[in-house]
Every structure is written in structure tokens, then in C-alpha cells.
Amino acid sequence: MTSIQEQVFGAAYESASRYVDILATRGIEWGLIGPREGDRLWERHVLNSVAPAELLPPGATVADVGSGAGLPGIPLALLRPDLQVDLVEPLLRRATFLTQAAEELGLDDRVTVVRSRAEDHDRHYDVVVSRALAPLPRLIAWCDPLRQPSGQILALKGQSATDELAGAGRDLSRRGLVGEVLTVRAHPSVESTSVVRLRAR
Ligand SMILES: C[S@@+](CC[C@H](N)C(=O)[O-])C[C@H]1O[C@@H](n2cnc3c(N)ncnc32)[C@H](O)[C@@H]1O
Numbered sequence: 001m002t003s004i005q006e007q008v009f010g011a012a013y014e015s016a017s018r019y020v021d022i023l024a025t026r027g028i029e030w031g032l033i034g035p036r037e038g039d040r041l042w043e044r045h046v047l048n049s050v051a052p053a054e055l056l057p058p059g060a061t062v063a064d065v066g067s068g069a070g071l072p073g074i075p076l077a078l079l080r081p082d083l084q085v086d087l088v089e090p091l092l093r094r095a096t097f098l099t100q101a102a103e104e105l106g107l108d109d110r111v112t113v114v115r116s117r118a119e120d121h122d123r124h125y126d127v128v129v130s131r132a133l134a135p136l137p138r139l140i141a142w143c144d145p146l147r148q149p150s151g152q153i154l155a156l157k158g159q160s161a162t163d164e165l166a167g168a169g170r171d172l173s174r175r176g177l178v179g180e181v182l183t184v185r186a187h188p189s190v191e192s193t194s195v196v197r198l199r200a201r
Pocket of ligand 1: 065066067068069070071072088089090091094116117118119130131132133142
């Protein structure tokens, strides 16, 4: 029987497995992934990262802000060969990890590592994604300037999504944004998660 991860990733399953191996070895050795995360990389990190994949329009340009070890940008790029993904990450060790991982996974034609803080980067994207980046007001200040006028911000937030969105009313109205919380999952058999989606009013 095919595993959930094979069902989700299909033709990209081998590359996704290779990425999980990279996280479990170099990711832990370099301190990007906690030592106790080794056994739950698939469900907690990789499948969680692709939960919002259906919200990204075909052929979208995507910035993953604060990519860390490549989450969610690398799993999204593996699952969706139509996407162009920039991984925005200021820390040298993390940016080096990302560059090596993108090369080893054969993603370097579609995935670019941008070693920068979000607020010092000046491109515009169809979708600005982030996971575990910052509280919503700071996240909005960093991510909204990178959004095309017609684009969207997708913040993987999990349980805090509804409360964070309710508390960010002033930040949204100041920037002319509307927000909603969407429940998404990579596969019917895995836990769902909550994403805050922000778009122009
Ligand atoms: C908690 S980690 C999350 C990493 C990854 N997204 C994940 O889900 O595992 C937050 C990341 O945001 C990066 N970061 C912090 N401030 C940033 C900024 N101003 N612009 C872009 N990235 C930033 C950090 O270097 C770190 O890699």
C-alpha cells in the first residue's frame, strides 16, 4: 500500500524523501532542526508545509519569508513544479543550508535563496508565505511590502490563527487588507492546520 507521503507527493516523492534525509542529518547537525524532531519530520514539518498548496495559483511567484531549513518553501516547490520560489532568510548558516539543499534536490532552476531580511528585500510576489515567522503585526509589516497588489499573504499559524487575526484589526485596516482563517490539510488522513490569508480589500 502506498504511504500518505507517497500519495501526497506522487512523482516528487523520492525528492521529498531526500529532503527529509537532509533535514534529519545536516539539518539537525547544523542546529536548524531540533534533535527530537527527527522522527516527526514528515507529518509535523513537510506535510504541514504543503497543507496550503491548493491556495497557490498556477505558475505563481512565491516568497517564503524566514525559510529557516526550507519550510514551507522547499516542500511546496517539490510538490508544485509550476512555482518559482524565493527562500528569504537572513542568517548565513541557514542560507548556506538552503543553497546546498536546493542544488542537491535539483531545484536550483526554480528555487533561489535570497540572503536578506524581508524588510531589506524589494521584489514583489504573487504569494508571500511564512511558517513560524513572527506575531501577525510584525509578519504583516515584513511581508505586505513584498506582495503584488493582486497577491496574497499566507501565514501558517496553526492554533493561534483566529486569535492573532482578531488582534490585528488595526494593522489590516492601515494597510487596506482583509483577512480570513482557512483550515487546510495535505491529505484527509493527516491533521489539519490553520492558515491566515490576507489580501487587498
Ligand atoms: C522560527 S524560524 C522558522 C523557520 C521555518 N519557516 C520553519 O517553519 O521551520 C524563523 C526564521 O525567520 C528568520 N527571520 C527572522 N527575522 C527575519 C526577517 N526580518 N526577515 C526574514 N527572515 C527572518 C529567522 O532567521 C528564522 O530562520
